[in-house]
Amino acid sequence: MMGCGCLGPRSALPNHEKVKSPVDNAKVDFEAAVDHGLSEGEWNKVLSSLGRTPTWSELGVISVMWSEHCSYKSSRVHLRKFPTEAPWVLQGPGENAGVIDIGDGLAACFKMESHNHPSFIEPYQGAATGVGGIMRDIFTMGARPVANLNSLRFGRPEAPRMRFLLEGVVAGIANYGNCMGVPTVGGEVAFDEQYDGNILVNAFTLGVMPSSRIFRSGATGSGNPVMYVGSKTGRDGIHGATMASEEFGDNDDAKRPRVQVGDPFTEKKLLEACLELMKEDAVLAIQDMGAAGLTSSTCEMAAKGGSGIEIDVTKVPQRELGMTPYEILLSESQERMLMVVKPGAEARVTEIFTKWDLDAAVIGLVTNSGQVVVREGDQEVVRLPTELLVDDAPKYDRPTRRPNLEQVWHQLPQLSDLRAEGTTSAEARLLRLLARPTIASKRWVFEQYDWSVRTSTVRGPGEADAAVIRLPNVQSEPNPHTCRGLAMTVDMNARFVHLDPRRGAYLGVLEAARNLVCVGARPMALTDCLNFGNPEKPEVMWSLVEAIEGMSQACRDLDTPVVSGNVSLYNETNGRAILPTPTVGMVGLVDDVTKSPGMAFQREGDEVLLLGEPADAVLGGSELVLMEAGGLLGQPAEPNIDRARRLHTTVLEAIRSGYISSAHDAAEGGLLVAIAESVVNGRIGAKLGLPFEVSLASLFGEGASIILVSTSHGESVRTLAETHGCPVYNLGVVGGQALVVDQLCEVRVEILANVWEDGLRQAFDLSRT
């Protein structure tokens, strides 16, 4: 796993004011190393490995390569626990993105990445460049990006700047993705006060490519030319990777210049130029310049290839005058790529990039020295062993401490009775839940995203539990001749992870799989973004380790390996961490997209069935408890993989058989909210009774493997459920102008719809579109 990550401890933060105007003959000593974020141990390691004091540029290179963001030094020892293999995995963690075989000569390439820190400082550019970065990871592998999703976390509407952050992030994602012509087909947005000081922006991209033509990053072949293509290099984003490895304090305006500025138009040209070039036999290896720019791409390509690279910074296309080697090496200017090409192909590469009005320059060559060498003309400014920068980078098994979770588990309050009248009646509770920003419609968000470009979106945002696209042909063009498709979802209930990291992370993976099942997809593999606080705090580190264990177990149980991912640590402000949020992006295969159901009830007279066991739902960590008790309390549900498997098999078979009109899993808000969502999205009522023990937990509890379906083949679905040993309950029929649940609620559809559609806009006072 690599790419956009995070850097060192607060105590050992680079002092950016001091490293602002570096010169190459500046004095390099322990103090300079500390300003660059190195610890004393790390500094000593540098000295003993090199047997000399590094140059200023070398110190810059080492500091970014050893940053948390690039080196994963706090998480590396634990990330190995993820299962990463399966017969369909063509590329697991370690390259720019993971790749799985999806049949018909096609492969799907996908990854998710965080851009949390920059987005909090400058939401529009931060989110935009996050989207740009993840798309670059995908087309670096040779795949054409065909779908974007995103997972966002914001604080309370009343928190400072929160509306500005929400509007900026959404506009930034929209502008970049829309301009690239890559549809944003799904995502999730949740709100919690623990994101007041650190929002999360996790961007997922999936691309499709011929399975026979995957491009990788290892630089090999001594003497082969190394080419720089794309935008010119400027002074923007220097030490962006380090910023992403810090906590925030009160005066973070000063960090704004470290946020990169995105130019989706240039990236669109870069995409087309790269894919055009990749059709020819010219590119041997390629790596995008993301975090830590030219430094990390050079070092990683050399390390992957077990080779060396020598470059001359004076050959790098520059858009500012007088840039030092240090600045050129550490710039995070966007929309750039580094590639090793076949000798003799240089002119052809230049021709294609010139056609697209982009720069292309030979800046060096591959060597077999095992060293990264940087020259400024005749003068050598960096000579470092590749191994020291990548494989031998520090890694820490940081101490962990389990907090007293029992205390919050046992604090689950006694909520007022279900049959109460007035404000705590089931109906009143349902209406209040539907207006909660986390549950309410996200239409205001996703209508700003182009979700229909590429004419492949079968199930777009808000339509179903997962997004569904039809597969393109091998040239990555829209393909009306196939029924095969891919389903994607991004998911994680961080409230559960907070209350019980292992169990919560497991439940999150399980829910992602359930979402895919709801659209008729077989879960195949996943990518993740592990968003946590400061790993030097043993309790934060403990939650990270536990979450990885929980996710790993779920991945093994579901046979969905982790093929790529990203870690974002130090999501803290003034010592307060975010909810631990190990976001999952899961991908599944759909054999027939024409049968992929949405969540909306379709037809008057369809039977409504509940598959799975509603008694498995619990109030611990639920939206209802948060709403009524004002906190995250109780223990999340205990996962039951056996029940989940039976449920998944039943629903997949029922969808394949064409029995299912709609399918929707019960998530935030529980079963009653899920029912209401199927009603409002279908703009048709339902008349239901609940043939099981009705309690607050079965109505509003969360964490159970249950799926609500509507069908005109009720008997067949019941038979299937019995065959697979999946509990099934007949709830009633679709129809009418109201949602009627026997003895619990009777609300007109338009009232439910108004409350749900307006919730987010009202909470944030957003303008109407």
Added chain:
Amino acid sequence: MKVAVITFPGSNCDSDAISVMRVMLGLDTKAVWHKEARLPDQVRLVIIPGGFSYGDALRSGAIARFSPIMADIKRFADAGGLVIGICNGFQILLESGLLPGAMLQNASQKFVCRMVQVEAVSNTTPFTSDYQRHEWLRIPVAHHEGRYHADEETYRQLQRDDRIAFRYGCRDNPNGSLGDVAGIVNAQRNVLGMMPHPERAVESLLGSDDGLRLFRSAVRFAKSREG
């Protein structure tokens, strides 16, 4: 006959348009790079697709109008050739003077992508003859600068000459355009500009196939003139 789909740097609906013409309608469809000086021979229909030509720098379409191919498209249109500009393509046609009026930012100041109700106002154009007059269609929009505007005299003339091809439903106007205008034709009726994306409405699986008849109608017209 051949169809040409123009690609500018930043075009991103070109492959969708090509897919409709080539794969769904089985036509010989050429992707034409904007730096070409001439359209290929035997082209009878030109599609200027949507996207963000030149990153929408300055104004949408303001730079694309200077691309070499635009001079030949103008010549082609003056000779009666059929031209469809969709979304950014519409903006480019306005900027190049092939259609009257101008485009403003959406009233919401935000990008909007959703399925909208569109009324086929005039069916006396080569593009809309397969629609009933006042037929309601479902076609998606996806744009940030789609608020059509024209001076009073131009708008009156468009109305008088039945040149308003499409309007949004008055309660479903996604951008606040003048008179709910969604698409117009030139005086000779052979150049159509529209903000909604008919090429994204060609299969009910993807939400609607109401846009397909627009292309069928244009192709039939072009073929009939070919003799």
